[in-house]
Structure formats: C-alpha cells, structure tokens
Amino acid sequence: MTKLRCDSAKGRTLAPQRPNAGVEAAYRKALTDLVEEMAASVDYWVKANYRKIEPQVAQDASPASVLQGIMNKLTARWRTRFNEVADELARRFVRQAQGHADRQLSLDLQRNGFAIKFKPTQAMKQTAALSAAENVTLIKSIPEQYLSQIEGAVMRSALAGGDLGTLTADLKQRYGITHRRAAFIARDQNRKVGEAMTRTRQMGLGITEAIWQHSHGGKHPRESHVKAGRDKLRYRLDKGAYIDGQWIFPGSEPNCRCVSKPIIPGFDD
Incomplete structure (x- = not known):
C-alpha cells in the first residue's frame, strides 16, 4: 500500500470521518425487529399461561413450576433464534460499515490530491473479524438479559400472588429497556466499527x-x-x-x- 506524504513540511489534516446514518438505521432495524418478535412471543405465552393459573397463584406455589417450564422453553427457543442469525447479521453490518468508511476516506483523499484504490489487507481482515466477533457477542446478549429479567418478573409475581395486570405492565417495561438497548448497540457499534476500520486504513497508508x-x-x-x-x-x-x-x-x-x-x-x- 502506498505511504502518503504531502508537499507541506508540517503535514496536512484530513476531514473527520463520520459514521453513516443509513448503516446504523439498517442495523438498528434488524436488531429491534428481532426484539419485537421475541417480546411478542414472550408476551403471548406468558400472559396466556398466567391467565390460566391466576386463580391458583394466590393460594399455593405450584403454578410457579408451570411458569418456570414455560420460561425454560421460551429461553431455549429465543436463544437458538438469536444464535442462528447473530453471525450473518454481525458480518453484514461490519461489511456495510467498512464499505462506508472506505468510500468516505477515498473521497477525502481524492479531494486532497491522492487517488488511492483500497485493497483487502490482513490488517483490515483482522479488524473486520474482531468487530464481527464483538457484535456476535452483543447480539447474543440481548435475549440472555431480556429473558433473565422476564423470568425474574414472572416468578416474583407468581410467588407474591400478583395479578396479570401488574405483570403485564412489568413485561412492557422490560420490553422497552431491551428495545432501547438494541438501538444503543446499533448506534454505539456503528461509531466504533467505522472508526476502527478507518483508523486501520489510515495506518496502512502511513x-x-x-x-x-x-x-x-x-x-x-x-x-x-x-x-x-x-x-x-x-x-x-x-x-x-x-x-x-x-x-x-x-x-x-x-x-x-x-x-x-x-x-x-x-x-x-
């Protein structure tokens, strides 16, 4: 790769490289769509089963075992669902972030008189792999945190003899927290991955x-x-x-x- 030098003794600064709103929006939609799908499923099955045993909740603890079984099935189902899509979703996001970073840097270099055609490098491949791995972990953490919180809310409600209305409000709150976290992951990672990709390219240019x-x-x-x-x-x-x-x-x-x-x-x- 060409090592850049400018015709000034002190060097020259390039424009700041900024994350792409479209890349963030696409990633956010992919994550929040999954969250909405999961929350709708959990909401339906938890409420349907809680409604059946609600009269017994205030009398004994046996309904808790039924609800635990439901939560175990939901946790297994949605853990598998997120695990199945995490790798491809993370890789697609990283490819899009890298594409934007390369285009933005290339245009800025052209404006400064440098015509550079970027090629795959080992350093870029490593940065992409590390970025994808981090996002796979983050994607998989979404159902883990959400379902753990839901299970806690359901079991506390059952053991305390709580009503369905109170539990429904708690489910809605947990969904809101998870939805906002998914949006934050997209926003935060869009900045971090874009910055890492651009920085790797810049170092490759000297x-x-x-x-x-x-x-x-x-x-x-x-x-x-x-x-x-x-x-x-x-x-x-x-x-x-x-x-x-x-x-x-x-x-x-x-x-x-x-x-x-x-x-x-x-x-x-």
Missing part, C-alpha cells in the same frame, strides 16, 4: 497521528473530551489518546460522538 475533535453534541458532554478538542490533542493512531486515565479513541466511549482529524505526514516527518 498515517500515524490524528487530532481529537469534540462533537459539541449531547446534553452531558465529557469535560475531558471537550478539553481534548479545545486543545486539539494530537495522538498516535496505534495507541489512542490518554484521557481520564486510559488510552481511548474518539467514539470508543459509550455515547461519545467525538471524531478525529488524521494527519498526512509532511516531508519533514
């Missing part, structure tokens, strides 16, 4: 440093990130910026919208 740029977005910005942007903090792409006692990259922290401005080395570098 770019070693970047400048931290704060997004100026969000209701509660991290002061340390604001300061890094104000100071135009320069950091190494292979190491990250040392902020709040750890080495991080823009967008790597939850809800961080910061970006980087990569520096093409000059002839003095």
